Amino acid sequence: MKKSVFSLILVVFISQILIGQEYSVYKPKIDTAFVSSHLGYEKKIAIILPDDWQGDNQKKYPLIIIFDKQNQRSHNQIIHTIDYLTAAEQMPRSIIISIESDNSKRINEAKSSMSPQSGKAHLNEKYLFNEIIKLAETKFKASQFRVLIGHSWYGHFTTAMFTKNINNVTAVIALDPFFNQKNVSLIDSISALDKLTMPHTKYYRYAIGKDYPEDYKAIEQVKNNITNTKININGTYFPNAFHNAIPGLGIGEALYDIFEYWSIQQYTFFNASNKQADLFTELKNNMINHYGHNLHFSIGVLNGKGWGFYNDKDYQKAIDVWNELISQYPSFSEAYLYIIDAQKQLNLDTSNTIIKFKDSLQRSLFYSYEEKKELLTELN
Known part of the structure; x- marks a missing residue:
């Protein structure tokens, strides 16, 4: 993974x-x-x-x-x-x-x-x-x-x-x-x-x-x-x-x-010193107040922050960030795999997330056919 x-x-x-x-x-x-x-x-x-x-x-x-x-x-x-x-x-x-x-x-x-x-x-x-x-x-x-x-x-x-x-x-x-x-x-x-x-x-x-x-x-x-x-x-x-x-x-x-x-806001969220998953909401409001419109954080920043929390064994925060990633990038199906991994660490039921992953992957145009096959193998 x-x-x-x-x-x-x-x-x-x-x-x-x-x-x-x-x-x-x-x-x-x-x-x-x-x-x-x-x-x-x-x-x-x-x-x-x-x-x-x-x-x-x-x-x-x-x-x-x-x-x-x-x-x-x-x-x-x-x-x-x-x-x-x-x-x-x-x-x-x-x-x-x-x-x-x-x-x-x-x-x-x-x-x-x-x-x-x-x-x-x-x-x-x-x-x-x-x-x-x-x-x-x-x-x-x-x-x-x-x-x-x-x-x-x-x-x-x-x-x-x-x-x-x-x-x-x-x-x-x-x-x-x-x-x-x-x-x-x-x-x-x-x-x-x-x-x-x-x-x-x-x-x-x-x-x-x-x-x-x-x-x-x-x-x-x-x-x-x-x-x-x-x-x-x-x-x-x-x-x-x-x-x-x-x-x-x-x-x-x-x-x-x-x-x-925008870059400053997303780096503030991504920075290793930030231990709050919910800081995202404050930073999003900052951007709306500044630009008049929300601008989505990048895939790399959200995914990286999720793994940062995961590696700190703060699995629930990792799940929260990856859910935000999916909300902003619905075709980025592999984030569901990361959530499943974190849920397993917390001994949580993963069945509903597996269903969401398969549905998202089927509809996603972000991946090639071969990439989709590879992602499906990661469920095993």
């Missing part, structure tokens, strides 16, 4: 290599397209789901939306950074939707209608919230924790969405954005956020290179002048980096910053 804190990640990684999987903890992408009722033309998108996602589970996931899917080098770097940080327990499993733009339409999609008349940002905004986010929530069970990621013109657009829809987004990552169009100053719009009363923290992260030194100076001044503790603004300047290098340079730190509070 696997008792290593991160053994699951290794098993998943190996199994995905065997089936040619592109990612460590995400399923292969789903490419699709539909005609936007707001923009009036077809938009191509890709949907990437976590490896534990199942249509018959009610679990909800954070939503990350990435623009400019057509720019494969920067887009793939962003996706693989998300995958890497998720596998490294540094951010939670999320639903990722990437949106492609035709280069002949891209700039107009990000331009404000207050600038040139060809600007369609207001229609693109409706496409984003009424079509893409609605699809993510109704078909794929995305939560209302939403992160928007955009580069260049779409860095400008996502910044505008942060100022206009701050109650409907959790975070924006703007990679080498500029802040001004004709008749539009996003610096003024960001500054105005200081006056808002916000119940939860909102994150704006930027990375700027050599092309926009004045924009960097302007946003740094705003950052330094903001006194609203719920508006968390920060970024990085790469004075000698070219425009197309900024997504790769900036994305990792930005994601780390946004999910750092």
